[in-house]
Amino acid sequence: MFLVATISLYINIAVSMYGVIAKPNLVKKFIALTIVQDSINLMVIMMGYKLWREVLIQPPILLNWNPTPEALREFVNKAVDPLPQALVLTAIVIGLAVNIFLVSAILHLYRHFNTVNMDEISKIKREMIVGETA
Amino acid sequence: MKVRNIFFVLLMIFVVLVISIPTLLGAFGTIPPEHLRSIAKQYLFLSYNPYNKSLWSASPEVVAAIVWDYRGLDTLYETMVFYTAIIGALMLYSEILGSKDVIGGKGLSFIVKRGTAIVLLAILAVGISTVLHGMITPGGGFQGGAIMAVAPIVALIVFSRTFLDKSKLTYAHFISIRSLALLGVILAPLIPLISNAFIFQNQAKSLPIFQSPIFFTYPSTIIDVPMGGLIAILNIFEGIAVFSAFALAFMILLYSEELSRKPLEGEDIGY
Amino acid sequence: MSTVISFIENLVFIIMGIIATTSIIFVVLAVQSKDLLKTIIFSAVQSTLYALLLFLLFAPDIVLVYVAVSVGLLPLLSILLVKKVGRYEG
Numbered sequence: 001m002f003l004v005a006t007i008s009l010y011i012n013i014a015v016s017m018y019g020v021i022a023k024p025n026l027v028k029k030f031i032a033l034t035i036v037q038d039s040i041n042l043m044v045i046m047m048g049y050k051l052w053r054e055v056l057i058q059p060p061i062l063l064n065w066n067p068t069p070e071a072l073r074e075f076v077n078k079a080v081d082p083l084p085q086a087l088v089l090t091a092i093v094i095g096l097a098v099n100i101f102l103v104s105a106i107l108h109l110y111r112h113f114n115t116v117n118m119d120e121i122s123k124i125k126r127e128m129i130v131g132e133t134a
Numbered sequence: 135m136k137v138r139n140i141f142f143v144l145l146m147i148f149v150v151l152v153i154s155i156p157t158l159l160g161a162f163g164t165i166p167p168e169h170l171r172s173i174a175k176q177y178l179f180l181s182y183n184p185y186n187k188s189l190w191s192a193s194p195e196v197v198a199a200i201v202w203d204y205r206g207l208d209t210l211y212e213t214m215v216f217y218t219a220i221i222g223a224l225m226l227y228s229e230i231l232g233s234k235d236v237i238g239g240k241g242l243s244f245i246v247k248r249g250t251a252i253v254l255l256a257i258l259a260v261g262i263s264t265v266l267h268g269m270i271t272p273g274g275g276f277q278g279g280a281i282m283a284v285a286p287i288v289a290l291i292v293f294s295r296t297f298l299d300k301s302k303l304t305y306a307h308f309i310s311i312r313s314l315a316l317l318g319v320i321l322a323p324l325i326p327l328i329s330n331a332f333i334f335q336n337q338a339k340s341l342p343i344f345q346s347p348i349f350f351t352y353p354s355t356i357i358d359v360p361m362g363g364l365i366a367i368l369n370i371f372e373g374i375a376v377f378s379a380f381a382l383a384f385m386i387l388l389y390s391e392e393l394s395r396k397p398l399e400g401e402d403i404g405y
Numbered sequence: 406m407s408t409v410i411s412f413i414e415n416l417v418f419i420i421m422g423i424i425a426t427t428s429i430i431f432v433v434l435a436v437q438s439k440d441l442l443k444t445i446i447f448s449a450v451q452s453t454l455y456a457l458l459l460f461l462l463f464a465p466d467i468v469l470v471y472v473a474v475s476v477g478l479l480p481l482l483s484i485l486l487v488k489k490v491g492r493y494e495g
Binding site: 001002004008009011012014015018019023025027028030031032034036038045046049052054055056057058059061080084085088089090092093096099100103106107110114117 | 407410411414415418419421422423424425426428429432433435436441444445448451455458459460462463464465466467470474475478479482483485486487489490491494495
Binding site for chain 1: 172173182185218
């Protein structure tokens with residue numbers, strides 16, 4: 001069943017990537033881009049899981065503030081991998097910064113061309129270039 | 135049905151096959167993995183180990199220790215990327231940045247205003263608690279900052295913009311708060327350089343290559359709770375910086391259309 | 406004792422599989438809809454399902470960031486954009 005979850009995550013990535021490439025509206029491209037970023041971050045965390053083998057696993061947080069050496073060794077055996085979580089935290093913040101900048105760029109484009117459809121914007125630009133160099 | 139859409143669908147089926155066939159054949163190892171990697175075991179063993187204090191960081195939460203101590207330079211550069219993106223979004227509208235809006239508003243009804251005033255204090259309390267407990271429980275600087283950032287946006291929509299224009303809180307206050315918080319994030323890890331330590335140093339490491347008479351280290355407990363030295367200080371600065379960044383970005387994006395068209399006035403010549 | 410633990414483990418994996426399969430439906434509905442407000446709401450529902458999946462994978466730091474950013478701040482930003490730009494595609 002874990003394999004089913006992994007394969008459905010791959011299908012999510014492919015469908016939202018199709019939404020980024022094939023739809024001509026800029027706002028839909030932006031929303032599909034956020035779905036791609038979230039799915040890839042989730043895939044990284046799924047690779048850091050651990051199979052339960054006769055023990056109950058726990059998140060990587062130590063709860064005992066004066067641990068004995070046996071408690072420390074048991075914590076190492078029971079915890080999930082903490083490295084992908086630290087890297088995904090950085091990746092989410094950087095993705096959010098790029099998204100905020102993209103929204104202000106889309107608003108600026110709309111106020112200039114009065115439309116948000118990529119086909120019509122390239123048509124207007126082609127007419128302007130042909131009109132100027134003639 | 136255009137030809138290019140059929141071509142894109144075939145491309146996406148190819149992408150799914152290219153990723154999933156190596157996964158089924160064992161490229162990521164067994165799914166789910168059976169043993170942890172050895173580097174993860176080292177981080178889990180060394181992070182809060184009171185018997186071997188040569189490489190420890192005094193915080194029982196391993197993810198916060200990795201983000202702010204063992205890989206602290208990555209977090210410093212990520213903070214700088216966030217800062218640059220917000221400054222870039224502000225520079226597009228630099229002419230209208232501090233001016234009052236031309237359309238007057240009254241806000242929503244009386245019930246909504248009184249209810250929101252109670253809820254906003256609760257949101258700020260939850261956010262500050264998440265920031266301050268970042269080294270013991272899940273939480274930290276960025277998480278608490280993102281929770282606290284909902285409050286000024288909701289206030290801007292429920293009470294209208296004229297109410298906030300009449301108060302004395304302008305955008306210049308937010309920019310100065312943010313710059314001071316970022317200055318704190320950069321200068322606080324540089325202080326241990328005067329004694330025998332590295333940058334982003336949490337506790338003093340007793341390696342024999344340092345010869346300096348001063349011995350300075352951040353404290354490792356607050357009365358009886360493990361503090362993690364530098365981690366608590368950096369969490370507070372990062373929470374303040376993220377909160378003011380989101381407040382600034384939404385204050386710019388929520389101007390009315392009439393005023394936002396003013397920076398575009400001379401652009402009808404080119405493309 | 407070990408049969409109880411393996412039973413709980415299989416239950417957790419089955420719940421993970423059901424949630425991941427349900428989120429495919431919402432992504433397909435979001436990409437092919439013509440009304441941009443419905444796209445935003447489907448994307449927010451899919452983000453909630455992802456937050457539940459992250460909780461089952463024992464990652465509590467990421468859940469706090471993800472719920473605050475992807476169910477709170479990003480749909481707000483997108484609704485602001487749709488209000489200024491135009492609601493229907495095409």
